[in-house]
Amino acid sequence: MAQSTSSTNLVLITGATGHVGFRTLVYALRTGLNVRVAVRSEAKASRLMSRLSFKITSKQRQRLTFTIVPDITAEGAYDNAMDDVTHVIHVASPLVTGSQQPPIESQLAEDFFIGPAVRGTRGLLEAAENCGTVRRVVITSSIVALIPVAQMEGTEPRPKGCPVRPTDRVPFTSGPYHSEFAAYANSKVAALHAAETWCRTVRPAFDVVHLHPSFVLGRNDMAAATAQCMKGTNAMVLAMLLGKRFGPFAGATVHVDDVARCHVAAAVDTANVPGNESYILSQESRWNDAKVMAARSFPAAEKTRFLVKTGNVDTTEIEIDASLAENTFGLRFKGFDEQVESLVGQFLQLKTNARQSGSKSVSGKGRKNGAGAEVKVYPADMPSLRSTAIFV
Numbered sequence: 001m002a003q004s005t006s007s008t009n010l011v012l013i014t015g016a017t018g019h020v021g022f023r024t025l026v027y028a029l030r031t032g033l034n035v036r037v038a039v040r041s042e043a044k045a046s047r048l049m050s051r052l053s054f055k056i057t058s059k060q061r062q063r064l065t066f067t068i069v070p071d072i073t074a075e076g077a078y079d080n081a082m083d084d085v086t087h088v089i090h091v092a093s094p095l096v097t098g099s100q101q102p103p104i105e106s107q108l109a110e111d112f113f114i115g116p117a118v119r120g121t122r123g124l125l126e127a128a129e130n131c132g133t134v135r136r137v138v139i140t141s142s143i144v145a146l147i148p149v150a151q152m153e154g155t156e157p158r159p160k161g162c163p164v165r166p167t168d169r170v171p172f173t174s175g176p177y178h179s180e181f182a183a184y185a186n187s188k189v190a191a192l193h194a195a196e197t198w199c200r201t202v203r204p205a206f207d208v209v210h211l212h213p214s215f216v217l218g219r220n221d222m223a224a225a226t227a228q229c230m231k232g233t234n235a236m237v238l239a240m241l242l243g244k245r246f247g248p249f250a251g252a253t254v255h256v257d258d259v260a261r262c263h264v265a266a267a268v269d270t271a272n273v274p275g276n277e278s279y280i281l282s283q284e285s286r287w288n289d290a291k292v293m294a295a296r297s298f299p300a301a302e303k304t305r306f307l308v309k310t311g312n313v314d315t316t317e318i319e320i321d322a323s324l325a326e327n328t329f330g331l332r333f334k335g336f337d338e339q340v341e342s343l344v345g346q347f348l349q350l351k352t353n354a355r356q357s358g359s360k361s362v363s364g365k366g367r368k369n370g371a372g373a374e375v376k377v378y379p380a381d382m383p384s385l386r387s388t389a390i391f392v
Contacts, residue, residue, distance in 0.1 A: 009087065010085050010087070011028055011033050011035050011036070011085070011088070012036050012082065012088045013025055013028065013035055013037050013089045013091065014089070014091055014092035015090070015092030016038075017047070017222060018095070019220045019232050020091055020213070020216055020256060020260065021092070022051065023256050023259070024089060024091060024263045025048075026052070026260070027260040027261060028089075028264050028267075029056050029064060031264055032063075033264070033268065035064050037065070038069045038078070039069070040068070040070055040071075041070065042068065048222075051221055051224070067081040069081055072092060072116065072120040072123065072124075073116050073119040075123070076123075076127070077124075077127075078124050078127035079130065082134065084131075085128070085133060086133055086134060087135060087138075087268055088134060088136070088138065090121065090140065091263070093120065093121075093140065093188070094187060095184065095232070096180045096181055102179050102180070103175075104178075104182070106176055108175075109175045109176075109187075112183075113183045113186070113187035114186060116187075118187070120191075121195050124137070125137065125195060125202075125204070135207075136266075136267055136275055137207075137208045138208075138209045138211060138266045139191075139209070140211055141210045141278070142185070142188040143252060144184070144185035145170055145185075146164050146278075146280070147250070148170055149182050152185075152249065152316065152318070153248060154248040154249075154250075154316035158318055164280065164318060164319065164321060165321050166278040166280050166321075170185075171189070172186055173186060192210060195210070207275025207276045208276060209267075209273065209275055209276070209278075210277070210279070211262060211263060211266060211278075212279065212281065212282075213281040214252035214281065214320070215233045215254070216233050216254055216256050217234055217254070217255060217336075217340070217342070217343055218234075218255045218256035218342040218343055219256070219342045219343055219345070219346040220232065220234060220343070223346070225350055226354065229350065234343045234347075236249070236287070236313065237290045237339075237340060237343060237344070238344070238347055240287065240288075240311035241291065245310075247287065247314040247316075248313070248314035248315060248316045249313065249314075249316060250318045251286050251317055252282045252284065252318060253283065253339055254281045254334075255339045255342065257334065258281060258331065259281055261329070262279065262325065266279070266329075272328070272330075273328055273329065279328065280321065280325055281322065281333070282320050283333040283334075283336070284336075285315075285336035286315045287314070288313060288315070289336060290340045291309055293336070293337045293341065294307055294341075298344060301348050306348060306351060
Protein backbone atom coordinates (compact mmCIF):
# COMPACT_ATOMS: atom_id res chain seq x y z
CA MET A 1 0.00 0.00 0.00
CA ALA A 2 1.66 3.18 -1.18
CA GLN A 3 1.15 5.89 1.36
CA SER A 4 2.46 9.06 2.90
CA THR A 5 4.97 7.87 5.53
CA SER A 6 6.87 11.04 6.48
CA SER A 7 7.90 11.05 10.12
CA THR A 8 6.14 14.40 10.45
CA ASN A 9 2.74 12.88 9.64
CA LEU A 10 0.36 12.41 12.55
CA VAL A 11 -2.95 10.53 12.40
CA LEU A 12 -5.70 11.34 14.91
CA ILE A 13 -8.05 8.40 15.58
CA THR A 14 -11.33 8.67 17.48
CA GLY A 15 -13.40 5.73 18.71
CA ALA A 16 -10.35 3.49 19.20
CA THR A 17 -11.89 1.70 22.19
CA GLY A 18 -14.51 0.12 19.93
CA HIS A 19 -14.46 -2.92 17.66
CA VAL A 20 -13.58 -1.11 14.42
CA GLY A 21 -11.56 1.67 16.03
CA PHE A 22 -9.26 -0.66 17.95
CA ARG A 23 -8.46 -2.77 14.91
CA THR A 24 -7.86 0.39 12.89
CA LEU A 25 -5.46 1.66 15.55
CA VAL A 26 -3.50 -1.59 15.55
CA TYR A 27 -3.29 -1.61 11.76
CA ALA A 28 -2.15 2.02 11.68
CA LEU A 29 0.63 1.39 14.21
CA ARG A 30 1.77 -1.77 12.45
CA THR A 31 1.89 0.20 9.21
CA GLY A 32 4.41 2.58 10.76
CA LEU A 33 2.23 5.62 11.34
CA ASN A 34 2.44 8.11 14.18
CA VAL A 35 -0.93 8.01 15.92
CA ARG A 36 -2.71 10.19 18.45
CA VAL A 37 -5.82 8.62 19.99
CA ALA A 38 -8.65 10.72 21.38
CA VAL A 39 -10.28 9.08 24.41
CA ARG A 40 -12.86 10.29 26.90
CA SER A 41 -10.76 9.67 30.02
CA GLU A 42 -7.42 8.45 31.33
CA ALA A 43 -9.17 5.26 32.42
CA LYS A 44 -10.17 4.62 28.80
CA ALA A 45 -6.56 5.17 27.73
CA SER A 46 -5.31 2.73 30.38
CA ARG A 47 -7.73 0.02 29.31
CA LEU A 48 -6.81 0.57 25.69
CA MET A 49 -3.12 0.20 26.48
CA SER A 50 -3.76 -2.99 28.43
CA ARG A 51 -5.37 -4.52 25.36
CA LEU A 52 -2.77 -3.09 22.98
CA SER A 53 0.11 -4.64 24.90
CA PHE A 54 -0.65 -7.99 23.23
CA LYS A 55 -0.86 -6.50 19.74
CA ILE A 56 2.00 -4.04 19.20
CA THR A 57 5.75 -3.91 19.76
CA SER A 58 7.53 -1.50 22.07
CA LYS A 59 8.80 0.39 19.02
CA GLN A 60 5.25 0.78 17.72
CA ARG A 61 4.16 1.91 21.18
CA GLN A 62 6.60 4.83 20.93
CA ARG A 63 4.59 6.23 18.01
CA LEU A 64 1.36 6.33 20.04
CA THR A 65 0.09 9.23 22.15
CA PHE A 66 -3.24 10.06 23.78
CA THR A 67 -5.38 13.14 24.15
CA ILE A 68 -8.40 13.46 26.44
CA VAL A 69 -11.68 14.62 24.88
CA PRO A 70 -14.34 14.15 27.60
CA ASP A 71 -17.30 15.31 25.51
CA ILE A 72 -17.09 15.13 21.71
CA THR A 73 -20.18 17.32 21.37
CA ALA A 74 -18.75 20.26 23.34
CA GLU A 75 -17.76 23.46 21.55
CA GLY A 76 -14.13 23.19 20.46
CA ALA A 77 -13.88 19.62 21.79
CA TYR A 78 -11.20 18.60 19.29
CA ASP A 79 -9.27 21.88 19.07
CA ASN A 80 -6.31 20.78 21.21
CA ALA A 81 -6.42 17.21 19.91
CA MET A 82 -5.93 18.50 16.37
CA ASP A 83 -2.58 20.25 16.96
CA ASP A 84 -0.11 19.26 14.19
CA VAL A 85 -2.43 16.48 12.92
CA THR A 86 -2.15 15.70 9.21
CA HIS A 87 -4.78 12.95 8.82
CA VAL A 88 -7.92 12.09 10.79
CA ILE A 89 -9.86 8.82 11.15
CA HIS A 90 -13.16 9.58 12.87
CA VAL A 91 -14.78 6.34 14.07
CA ALA A 92 -16.46 7.59 17.26
CA SER A 93 -20.26 7.65 17.14
CA PRO A 94 -23.15 6.66 19.43
CA LEU A 95 -24.01 2.95 19.21
CA VAL A 96 -27.07 0.90 20.03
CA THR A 97 -27.11 -0.37 23.62
CA GLY A 98 -30.36 -2.35 23.75
CA SER A 99 -31.25 -0.51 26.96
CA GLN A 100 -34.21 1.44 25.56
CA GLN A 101 -37.57 -0.15 24.86
CA PRO A 102 -39.34 0.89 21.64
CA PRO A 103 -40.77 3.11 20.50
CA ILE A 104 -37.80 5.46 20.78
CA GLU A 105 -39.23 8.93 21.18
CA SER A 106 -37.84 11.78 19.07
CA GLN A 107 -36.21 13.63 21.96
CA LEU A 108 -34.46 10.52 23.27
CA ALA A 109 -33.16 9.74 19.79
CA GLU A 110 -31.96 13.32 19.41
CA ASP A 111 -30.23 13.36 22.80
CA PHE A 112 -28.54 9.97 22.57
CA PHE A 113 -28.01 9.24 18.87
CA ILE A 114 -28.64 12.02 16.38
CA GLY A 115 -27.37 15.10 18.21
CA PRO A 116 -24.04 13.58 19.34
CA ALA A 117 -23.39 12.04 15.91
CA VAL A 118 -24.01 15.31 14.08
CA ARG A 119 -22.30 17.63 16.56
CA GLY A 120 -19.33 15.30 17.00
CA THR A 121 -18.77 15.05 13.24
CA ARG A 122 -19.25 18.75 12.55
CA GLY A 123 -17.06 19.74 15.50
CA LEU A 124 -14.27 17.49 14.30
CA LEU A 125 -14.44 18.95 10.79
CA GLU A 126 -14.35 22.49 12.17
CA ALA A 127 -11.32 21.69 14.33
CA ALA A 128 -9.56 20.13 11.34
CA GLU A 129 -10.21 23.25 9.27
CA ASN A 130 -9.03 25.58 12.03
CA CYS A 131 -5.77 23.76 12.72
CA GLY A 132 -4.52 24.25 9.16
CA THR A 133 -2.39 21.09 8.91
CA VAL A 134 -4.98 18.40 8.11
CA ARG A 135 -4.89 17.00 4.58
CA ARG A 136 -7.61 14.34 4.79
CA VAL A 137 -10.44 13.27 7.09
CA VAL A 138 -11.93 9.76 6.97
CA ILE A 139 -15.36 9.34 8.56
CA THR A 140 -16.90 6.00 9.50
CA SER A 141 -20.43 6.16 8.17
CA SER A 142 -22.54 3.04 7.62
CA ILE A 143 -24.43 1.25 4.92
CA VAL A 144 -27.61 2.29 6.75
CA ALA A 145 -26.97 5.80 5.44
CA LEU A 146 -27.45 4.35 1.94
CA ILE A 147 -30.26 1.79 2.48
CA PRO A 148 -33.58 2.42 4.24
CA VAL A 149 -33.96 0.43 7.46
CA ALA A 150 -37.16 -1.14 6.14
CA GLN A 151 -35.21 -2.67 3.26
CA MET A 152 -32.46 -3.86 5.61
CA GLU A 153 -35.06 -5.62 7.74
CA GLY A 154 -37.02 -7.03 4.80
CA THR A 155 -40.27 -5.19 5.52
CA GLU A 156 -39.95 -3.16 2.31
CA PRO A 157 -38.76 -4.73 -0.96
CA ARG A 158 -35.92 -3.12 -2.84
CA PRO A 159 -36.58 -2.64 -6.56
CA LYS A 160 -35.11 -5.39 -8.73
CA GLY A 161 -31.99 -4.47 -10.64
CA CYS A 162 -31.29 -1.56 -8.32
CA PRO A 163 -28.12 -2.35 -6.37
CA VAL A 164 -27.07 -0.17 -3.48
CA ARG A 165 -24.34 2.18 -4.67
CA PRO A 166 -22.02 4.55 -2.79
CA THR A 167 -23.77 7.54 -4.36
CA ASP A 168 -27.13 6.55 -2.82
CA ARG A 169 -28.48 8.59 0.07
CA VAL A 170 -31.33 7.94 2.51
CA PRO A 171 -33.54 10.87 3.55
CA PHE A 172 -33.67 11.66 7.25
CA THR A 173 -36.89 10.65 9.01
CA SER A 174 -37.97 12.05 12.35
CA GLY A 175 -39.07 9.91 15.30
CA PRO A 176 -40.53 8.22 17.11
CA TYR A 177 -38.60 5.17 15.90
CA HIS A 178 -39.66 1.53 16.12
CA SER A 179 -36.26 0.49 17.49
CA GLU A 180 -32.90 1.75 18.69
CA PHE A 181 -31.51 0.42 15.44
CA ALA A 182 -33.78 2.76 13.46
CA ALA A 183 -32.73 5.71 15.63
CA TYR A 184 -29.08 4.76 15.16
CA ALA A 185 -29.58 4.51 11.40
CA ASN A 186 -31.04 7.99 11.26
CA SER A 187 -28.08 9.32 13.25
CA LYS A 188 -25.81 8.00 10.51
CA VAL A 189 -28.06 9.55 7.86
CA ALA A 190 -28.00 12.90 9.67
CA ALA A 191 -24.23 12.85 10.27
CA LEU A 192 -23.49 12.09 6.61
CA HIS A 193 -25.81 14.87 5.46
CA ALA A 194 -24.27 17.32 7.94
CA ALA A 195 -20.72 16.49 6.85
CA GLU A 196 -21.48 16.78 3.15
CA THR A 197 -23.38 20.04 3.66
CA TRP A 198 -20.51 21.45 5.72
CA CYS A 199 -17.98 20.53 3.03
CA ARG A 200 -20.04 22.14 0.26
CA THR A 201 -20.43 25.31 2.32
CA VAL A 202 -16.94 25.68 3.80
CA ARG A 203 -14.87 24.11 1.01
CA PRO A 204 -12.08 23.06 3.40
CA ALA A 205 -8.44 22.74 2.45
CA PHE A 206 -8.63 18.99 3.11
CA ASP A 207 -10.78 16.35 1.46
CA VAL A 208 -13.16 13.93 3.17
CA VAL A 209 -13.74 10.20 2.63
CA HIS A 210 -16.86 8.43 3.90
CA LEU A 211 -16.66 4.67 4.50
CA HIS A 212 -19.89 2.68 4.64
CA PRO A 213 -19.37 -0.77 6.20
CA SER A 214 -22.25 -3.20 6.49
CA PHE A 215 -22.46 -5.62 9.46
CA VAL A 216 -18.88 -5.72 10.77
CA LEU A 217 -17.83 -9.19 11.96
CA GLY A 218 -14.61 -10.67 13.29
CA ARG A 219 -12.50 -10.94 16.39
CA ASN A 220 -12.98 -8.05 18.83
CA ASP A 221 -9.70 -7.57 20.66
CA MET A 222 -11.24 -5.18 23.18
CA ALA A 223 -13.27 -8.13 24.50
CA ALA A 224 -11.64 -9.91 27.45
CA ALA A 225 -14.63 -12.14 28.30
CA THR A 226 -17.42 -13.89 26.43
CA ALA A 227 -20.02 -11.40 27.69
CA GLN A 228 -18.08 -8.64 25.94
CA CYS A 229 -18.08 -10.67 22.72
CA MET A 230 -21.87 -10.47 22.80
CA LYS A 231 -21.76 -6.71 22.27
CA GLY A 232 -21.94 -5.20 18.81
CA THR A 233 -22.61 -6.82 15.49
CA ASN A 234 -20.75 -10.04 16.38
CA ALA A 235 -23.68 -10.82 18.67
CA MET A 236 -25.85 -11.48 15.64
CA VAL A 237 -23.82 -14.56 14.71
CA LEU A 238 -23.04 -15.67 18.25
CA ALA A 239 -26.64 -15.36 19.42
CA MET A 240 -27.81 -17.56 16.57
CA LEU A 241 -25.11 -20.15 17.33
CA LEU A 242 -26.28 -20.14 20.96
CA GLY A 243 -29.87 -20.88 19.92
CA LYS A 244 -31.46 -17.47 19.36
CA ARG A 245 -33.96 -16.98 16.51
CA PHE A 246 -34.52 -13.53 15.02
CA GLY A 247 -34.37 -11.49 11.83
CA PRO A 248 -34.61 -11.00 8.97
CA PHE A 249 -31.57 -8.86 8.26
CA ALA A 250 -29.77 -7.96 5.07
CA GLY A 251 -27.17 -10.50 3.98
CA ALA A 252 -24.35 -7.97 3.94
CA THR A 253 -21.26 -8.36 6.13
CA VAL A 254 -17.61 -7.36 6.16
CA HIS A 255 -14.55 -8.56 8.08
CA VAL A 256 -13.24 -6.10 10.65
CA ASP A 257 -9.72 -6.58 9.24
CA ASP A 258 -10.87 -5.27 5.86
CA VAL A 259 -12.63 -2.34 7.49
CA ALA A 260 -9.48 -1.38 9.41
CA ARG A 261 -7.27 -1.70 6.36
CA CYS A 262 -9.58 0.52 4.31
CA HIS A 263 -9.71 3.17 7.03
CA VAL A 264 -5.93 3.48 7.15
CA ALA A 265 -5.51 3.42 3.37
CA ALA A 266 -8.28 5.97 2.90
CA ALA A 267 -6.52 8.30 5.32
CA VAL A 268 -2.93 8.19 4.11
CA ASP A 269 -2.86 6.62 0.63
CA THR A 270 -4.05 9.82 -1.00
CA ALA A 271 -2.29 9.03 -4.27
CA ASN A 272 -4.46 5.97 -4.90
CA VAL A 273 -7.64 6.63 -2.90
CA PRO A 274 -9.54 9.63 -4.30
CA GLY A 275 -11.00 11.97 -1.72
CA ASN A 276 -14.49 13.42 -1.44
CA GLU A 277 -15.94 9.99 -2.17
CA SER A 278 -18.04 7.35 -0.45
CA TYR A 279 -16.96 3.69 -0.44
CA ILE A 280 -19.12 0.69 0.48
CA LEU A 281 -17.34 -2.03 2.49
CA SER A 282 -19.42 -5.19 2.19
CA GLN A 283 -19.80 -8.63 0.66
CA GLU A 284 -22.73 -11.04 0.34
CA SER A 285 -23.59 -13.44 3.18
CA ARG A 286 -26.38 -15.74 4.29
CA TRP A 287 -26.74 -15.70 8.07
CA ASN A 288 -27.70 -19.34 8.58
CA ASP A 289 -24.58 -20.47 6.75
CA ALA A 290 -22.73 -19.54 9.94
CA LYS A 291 -24.05 -22.72 11.58
CA VAL A 292 -22.42 -24.93 8.94
CA MET A 293 -19.23 -22.88 8.96
CA ALA A 294 -18.89 -22.99 12.75
CA ALA A 295 -19.55 -26.74 12.86
CA ARG A 296 -16.91 -27.32 10.20
CA SER A 297 -14.27 -25.14 11.87
CA PHE A 298 -15.07 -26.07 15.48
CA PRO A 299 -16.60 -29.59 15.54
CA ALA A 300 -15.73 -30.15 19.20
CA ALA A 301 -17.78 -27.11 20.21
CA GLU A 302 -20.88 -28.58 18.63
CA LYS A 303 -20.33 -31.96 20.28
CA THR A 304 -20.01 -30.37 23.71
CA ARG A 305 -22.97 -28.06 22.97
CA PHE A 306 -20.91 -24.92 23.30
CA LEU A 307 -22.69 -24.20 20.03
CA VAL A 308 -26.14 -25.45 18.97
CA LYS A 309 -28.06 -25.78 15.71
CA THR A 310 -31.45 -24.50 16.81
CA GLY A 311 -30.79 -20.80 16.16
CA ASN A 312 -32.01 -19.06 13.04
CA VAL A 313 -31.52 -15.71 11.31
CA ASP A 314 -33.46 -15.13 8.10
CA THR A 315 -31.60 -13.30 5.35
CA THR A 316 -32.93 -10.40 3.31
CA GLU A 317 -31.24 -10.48 -0.07
CA ILE A 318 -30.10 -7.04 -1.22
CA GLU A 319 -27.74 -6.44 -4.12
CA ILE A 320 -24.89 -4.18 -3.04
CA ASP A 321 -22.26 -2.77 -5.37
CA ALA A 322 -18.97 -2.57 -3.47
CA SER A 323 -16.82 -2.70 -6.60
CA LEU A 324 -15.57 0.87 -6.22
CA ALA A 325 -14.04 0.02 -2.85
CA GLU A 326 -12.53 -3.26 -4.02
CA ASN A 327 -11.00 -1.63 -7.10
CA THR A 328 -9.77 1.44 -5.24
CA PHE A 329 -8.29 -0.37 -2.24
CA GLY A 330 -7.04 -3.29 -4.33
CA LEU A 331 -8.66 -6.07 -2.33
CA ARG A 332 -11.28 -8.77 -2.35
CA PHE A 333 -13.29 -8.60 0.85
CA LYS A 334 -12.84 -11.63 3.09
CA GLY A 335 -15.74 -14.04 2.93
CA PHE A 336 -18.37 -14.84 5.52
CA ASP A 337 -16.54 -18.05 6.44
CA GLU A 338 -13.43 -16.15 7.53
CA GLN A 339 -15.56 -13.68 9.47
CA VAL A 340 -17.37 -16.47 11.32
CA GLU A 341 -14.19 -18.41 12.06
CA SER A 342 -12.55 -15.28 13.48
CA LEU A 343 -15.31 -14.26 15.87
CA VAL A 344 -16.36 -17.76 16.93
CA GLY A 345 -12.76 -18.77 17.52
CA GLN A 346 -12.29 -15.89 19.92
CA PHE A 347 -15.57 -16.62 21.72
CA LEU A 348 -14.68 -20.28 22.25
CA GLN A 349 -11.15 -19.46 23.41
CA LEU A 350 -12.46 -16.99 25.99
CA LYS A 351 -15.06 -19.52 27.08
CA THR A 352 -12.37 -22.17 27.54
CA ASN A 353 -10.16 -19.73 29.44
CA ALA A 354 -13.03 -18.86 31.77
CA ARG A 355 -13.73 -22.51 32.55
CA GLN A 356 -10.10 -23.27 33.20
CA SER A 357 -9.81 -20.30 35.56
CA GLY A 358 -13.01 -21.24 37.37
CA SER A 359 -14.99 -18.14 36.36
CA LYS A 360 -18.39 -18.33 34.74
CA SER A 361 -18.95 -16.93 31.29
CA VAL A 362 -21.83 -16.64 28.87
CA SER A 363 -23.34 -20.08 28.49
CA GLY A 364 -26.97 -19.86 29.43
CA LYS A 365 -29.81 -18.32 31.33
CA GLY A 366 -28.98 -16.67 34.62
CA ARG A 367 -25.24 -17.39 34.56
CA LYS A 368 -22.75 -14.92 36.04
CA ASN A 369 -19.57 -13.57 34.60
CA GLY A 370 -16.19 -13.44 36.30
CA ALA A 371 -17.08 -10.19 38.05
CA GLY A 372 -20.18 -11.75 39.58
CA ALA A 373 -22.61 -9.78 37.44
CA GLU A 374 -25.57 -11.63 36.00
CA VAL A 375 -25.36 -12.23 32.27
CA LYS A 376 -28.58 -13.22 30.51
CA VAL A 377 -27.85 -14.09 26.94
CA TYR A 378 -29.68 -17.05 25.42
CA PRO A 379 -31.99 -18.45 24.37
CA ALA A 380 -34.85 -16.58 26.01
CA ASP A 381 -33.11 -13.73 27.76
CA MET A 382 -31.27 -11.89 25.02
CA PRO A 383 -33.01 -8.64 23.98
CA SER A 384 -34.50 -8.55 20.52
CA LEU A 385 -31.72 -8.43 17.95
CA ARG A 386 -33.95 -6.22 15.85
CA SER A 387 -33.32 -3.49 18.40
CA THR A 388 -29.76 -4.27 19.46
CA ALA A 389 -27.90 -5.04 16.25
CA ILE A 390 -25.27 -2.42 15.51
CA PHE A 391 -22.67 -1.80 12.88
CA VAL A 392 -19.58 -0.18 14.29
